[in-house]
Amino acid sequence: xxxxxxxxxxxxxxxxxxxxxxxxxxLAIDRQxxxxxxxAPDADFPVTNHLTMQESGDKRNILVESARxxxxxxxxxxxxxxxxxxxxxxxxxxxxxxxxxxxxxxxAAAVVHPEVSRLxxxxxxxxxxxxxxxxxxxxxxxxxxxxxxxxxTIGNDAGTASEIEKTGAKHQECAVTGLVVDAKNKLVSxxxxxxxxRISEVYEGIDNCVKAVIEMI
Amino acid sequence: xxxxxxxxxxxxxxxxxxxxxxxxxxLAIDRQxxxxxxxAPDADFPVTNHLTMQESGDKRNILVESARxxxxxxxxxxxxxxxxxxxxxxxxxxxxxxxxxxxxxxxAAAVVHPEVSRLxxxxxxxxxxxxxxxxxxxxxxxxxxxxxxxxxTIGNDAGTASEIEKTGAKHQECAVTGLVVDAKNKLVSxxxxxxxxRISEVYEGIDNCVKAVIEMI
Numbered sequence: 001x002x003x004x005x006x007x008x009x010x011x012x013x014x015x016x017x018x019x020x021x022x023x024x025x026x027l028a029i030d031r032q033x034x035x036x037x038x039x040a041p042d043a044d045f046p047v048t049n050h051l052t053m054q055e056s057g058d059k060r061n062i063l064v065e066s067a068r069x070x071x072x073x074x075x076x077x078x079x080x081x082x083x084x085x086x087x088x089x090x091x092x093x094x095x096x097x098x099x100x101x102x103x104x105x106x107x108a109a110a111v112v113h114p115e116v117s118r119l120x121x122x123x124x125x126x127x128x129x130x131x132x133x134x135x136x137x138x139x140x141x142x143x144x145x146x147x148x149x150x151x152x153t154i155g156n157d158a159g160t161a162s163e164i165e166k167t168g169a170k171h172q173e174c175a176v177t178g179l180v181v182d183a184k185n186k187l188v189s190x191x192x193x194x195x196x197x198r199i200s201e202v203y204e205g206i207d208n209c210v211k212a213v214i215e216m217i
Numbered sequence: 218x219x220x221x222x223x224x225x226x227x228x229x230x231x232x233x234x235x236x237x238x239x240x241x242x243x244l245a246i247d248r249q250x251x252x253x254x255x256x257a258p259d260a261d262f263p264v265t266n267h268l269t270m271q272e273s274g275d276k277r278n279i280l281v282e283s284a285r286x287x288x289x290x291x292x293x294x295x296x297x298x299x300x301x302x303x304x305x306x307x308x309x310x311x312x313x314x315x316x317x318x319x320x321x322x323x324x325a326a327a328v329v330h331p332e333v334s335r336l337x338x339x340x341x342x343x344x345x346x347x348x349x350x351x352x353x354x355x356x357x358x359x360x361x362x363x364x365x366x367x368x369x370t371i372g373n374d375a376g377t378a379s380e381i382e383k384t385g386a387k388h389q390e391c392a393v394t395g396l397v398v399d400a401k402n403k404l405v406s407x408x409x410x411x412x413x414x415r416i417s418e419v420y421e422g423i424d425n426c427v428k429a430v431i432e433m434i
Contacts (some may be wrong), residue, residue: 011228011236011285013285018288019228020240020288023236023241027416030417048286049284050281050287051291064266067231068229068230069236071235072231097247143237196229199240199244199247200244200247200248203244
């Protein structure tokens with residue numbers, strides 16, 4: 001059974017993984033007859049109260065909160081090697097741009113969590129497929145954009161696209177349920193909640209994205 | 218557009234709503250062309266660390282954590298009346314049996330959160346459809362079992378089924394993606410993670426359940 005890494009960044013759109021996006025990635029992986037390997041960094045992050053949308057002042061742990069989405073079946077990303085995986089998927093949510101890296105604060109000058117950067121570089125070197133959802137392509141661009149001239153999408157937000165292009169990656173506009181496929185780099189991206197107004201659009205785009213990633217294995 | 222209540226109990230299988238179940242209910246509602254009205258009680262609950270599966274000793278708020286699944290679009294259940302809804306769905310997760318009531322601790326003698334009990338009774342009086350997923354039928358039985366002799370399922374766990382029957386409800390065994398339909402009481406239940414080994418089974422059962430509930434409107 002093919003093993004597909006799913007890199008989580010917490011549990012909630014404003015301070016972690018976007019929950020719907022992560023769940024639809026897990027569903028699509030299972031429906032393709034593959035096994036999801038959930039992982040997250042073991043590090044703290046500042047909590048956003050999702051009722052008020054204000055930072056609460058508390059801290060939680062990325063790995064511990066991501067375990068909620070994974071029902072406890074999750075690994076510390078530091079223990080995962082590219083050799084353990086056939087492909088890897090990055091759901092979105094602000095956690096991808098605040099916890100896995102600080103693109104949300106620093107744009108193209110972002111610093112990436114060292115284990116996330118290490119695993120992404122390993123996957124690229126091994127020429128294994130990568131899927132990136134919503135804002136997660138900004139993370140991929142930060143790590144791989146300059147070296148591989150990756151082409152990817154975060155939908156059509158001009159400011160974010162401009163920051164992405166500063167990394168050396170190429171941004172391509174994309175419709176909500178569409179894909180940008182960078183065949184050379186085996187990289188597939190889809191806008192999901194960067195553009196979606198309905199949960200069913202998110203489902204459709206992510207189902208398409210995961211299928212395309214798995215077909216590249 | 219028909220409005221379907223979704224009663225959440227936190228965010229995570231061990232101390233709140235089962236995340237996959239809640240997300241698939243939201244997806245099915247949208248795909249049926251209906252609007253989800255997410256709600257939860259404004260009350261505290263004890264936190265379970267989902268990496269270690271141990272209680273952490275911390276407390277969080279049910280409404281605030283449920284807001285993660287609802288992306289902030291959620292109401293205090295105390296403010297929701299049956300007149301606001303065309304039907305209502307209860308995802309599972311331990312939160313349905315620990316936070317919305319204490320069936321997990323007390324079985325048929327469970328005490329139910331007063332606003333959950335009030336809204337469920339209003340829905341039954343108004344003869345509006347109710348869907349209950351995974352362990353949530355135990356909550357429905359506790360509130361409505363005696364008065365309405367409801368028929369429902371939590372899959373095939375004999376101990377839980379026996380406690381459910383002590384409420385006055387009838388338990389019927391059911392396959393993982395199947396439904397138990399109590400047409401007289403407009404009540405549909407499905408086992409989901411009470412039986413499922415795969416996320417795709419959970420998706421299929423909940424999609425069936427939500428469709429059946431909406432057809433009863």
